[in-house]
Amino acid sequence: MRQKTISAVYSYYEQLRAGRAAPLRSEINPAELKAALPDVFMLEQLKDASFSFRLAGTRTCLVFGREARNTDFAAIWEPNSARRMVLAAQSVLATGQILKVDLIARGVEEPEFGLEMLLMPLSSKPGVVDRIFGCLAADDPTRPLTALHRWLLPTRLQFLTDEHMPRSILPSVEQAAPAQPANRPLFRVIDGGRRD
Structure with a gap:
């Protein structure tokens, strides 16, 4: 994780989760996230399995260039990536794993810039994992943001x-090495060749 804000929110979330599939929405205390509040957001999964922003901090809205509340999660992504990101968010709820996303923000009136995002599973009530607690931070935290x-x-x-090691789920960006069958050597030495 590159950003202090991302690391701080991740640590807070893991403490709150305490080994469970997901913490409860009611357990999140905004006072304990004071410095990160402008960078956090919450998504709710709707009946059609899409996601909508329940809330979003001020810096998050500045990145999007608009108020995010009640906005479709798919609408913030470049059109060719929108479906992939909705499926990724669905995977967060299905697997109970945290997803880290490296991304680029592109606008027509400024150079593109990099960001880092976390998507973390959240429960609205015990046994119902149907929300996502998120954080979005620019690679350059000093970068001034305008609502473009x-x-x-x-x-x-x-x-x-669980070992805090990342595992790629975007094959078009990073191909994982094919798995080797158990007990099968990676190579074999064959005796032969010239003997002088």
Whole structure:
């Protein structure tokens, strides 16, 4: 994780989760996230399995260039990436894993810039994992942001495993090595050749 804000929110979330599939929405205390509040957001999964923003911090809205509340999650992404990102968000709820996304913000009135996003599973009530707690931070935290309309383009998606090691889920960006069958050597030495 490149950004202090992302790392701080991740640590807070993991403490709150305490080994469970997901913490409850009611357990999140905004006072404990004071410095990160402008960068956090919450998504709700709707009946059609799409996602809508329940709330979003001020810096998050500036990145999007518009108020995010009640906005379709798919609408913030570059059109060719929107479906992939909705499926990725669905995977967060289905697997209970945290997803880290490296991405680029593109607008027509400024150079593109990099960001980092976390998507973390959240429960509205015990046993119902139907929300996502998120954080979005620019690679350059000193970059001034203005409310310009931007598309987001994912460049790398990684689930964070229990060992905190990233695992790519975006094959078009990072191909994983094919799995080797158990007990099968990677190579074999064949005796032969010239003997002088």
